[in-house]
Amino acid sequence: MASAMQRATDLVAKASSVVVLSGAGMSAESGVPTFRDAHTGLWERFAPEQLATEEAFRANPPMVWTWYVWRAMLVRSVHPNAGHEAIGRWQHHVAQQGGSLHVATQNVDDLHERGGAEDVLHLHGSLHAYRCLECDTPARFDPATTGITADQEFRPEDVVPTVDCQHCESGVLRPGVVWFGEMLPEQAFGAAVSALQEADLVVVIGSSGLVQPAASLPLVGRDAGAAVIEINPAMTPISDTADVYLPSTAAVALPEMLGKVL
Ligand code: NAD
Ligand code: ZN
Numbered sequence: 001m002a003s004a005m006q007r008a009t010d011l012v013a014k015a016s017s018v019v020v021l022s023g024a025g026m027s028a029e030s031g032v033p034t035f036r037d038a039h040t041g042l043w044e045r046f047a048p049e050q051l052a053t054e055e056a057f058r059a060n061p062p063m064v065w066t067w068y069v070w071r072a073m074l075v076r077s078v079h080p081n082a083g084h085e086a087i088g089r090w091q092h093h094v095a096q097q098g099g100s101l102h103v104a105t106q107n108v109d110d111l112h113e114r115g116g117a118e119d120v121l122h123l124h125g126s127l128h129a130y131r132c133l134e135c136d137t138p139a140r141f142d143p144a145t146t147g148i149t150a151d152q153e154f155r156p157e158d159v160v161p162t163v164d165c166q167h168c169e170s171g172v173l174r175p176g177v178v179w180f181g182e183m184l185p186e187q188a189f190g191a192a193v194s195a196l197q198e199a200d201l202v203v204v205i206g207s208s209g210l211v212q213p214a215a216s217l218p219l220v221g222r223d224a225g226a227a228v229i230e231i232n233p234a235m236t237p238i239s240d241t242a243d244v245y246l247p248s249t250a251a252v253a254l255p256e257m258l259g260k261v262l
Helices: 004-014 024-030 054-059 061-077 082-096 186-198 214-223 250-258
Strands: 017-022 100-105 125-132 173-177 201-205 227-231 244-246
Touching (some): 004 227, 004 244, 017 186, 017 214, 024 250, 054 061, 061 125, 061 173, 186 214
Parallel strands (some): 017 201, 201 227, 227 244
Antiparallel strands (some): 125 173
């Protein structure tokens, strides 16, 4: 029987309607820790899931605000990895052949875009967008103005003040991410579902498959007849049913899997 990688490259070679679904593991080799792998510093005391909620923000606005400022600065300081870059090139290649490749990510970083991908669907929003907690008006904010840098660990004693909304003047800015318990952006989620219903290949990378509703997206593709390839060093709830499971990392497996078509 052909190796898993051989079966993956065969699926890639004949695919013309592709959806790439990525999670935190996609950016791990760029130096952005995943939630489940982050067990240092602050994580010894706070589960990320307990900081990434509106309730947590309202309970301690400066601390949760500073955590996001720190994460935005961390993302700014790192680079897309070979996996992001391979996806960016693959998208152009598929388009040149008259097909389509959509990237739908749970990541709130911008590493897919910096790796060359276009029209990335951000299912969980962005670390680099801000809006008012109360009136929802979008706002500009440069996290570098806080003096927080990525080289320091995030420490609760470095907390910076929140920033007032200039529009309603009673609210403060919040990051443009989707917190636990919030609705996903309808447009991005709907576009991902539509693309999956048309897909002949779905590639799922670096997602634990535990955060709903994003975790159900691979099944939308599979139920519509797409083949599913999963890339993740650890098994997830979809590994057993994927057509090909590659127990490897994004920056290693993607360039290898796409090497022939790029
Ligand atoms: P997760 O943290 O729950 O799981 C990460 C998954 O990535 C795990 O299954 C792990 O085995 C896998 N992984 C680790 N290293 C990998 C590598 N090098 N290559 C491939 N896979 C690797 O992440 P999730 O499923 O995306 O869900 C958690 C939530 O955390 C999401 O809502 C996401 O928005 C948020 N988050 C985003 C970022 C980011 O934007 N970079 C970082 C941390 C968390
Ligand atoms: Zn406001």
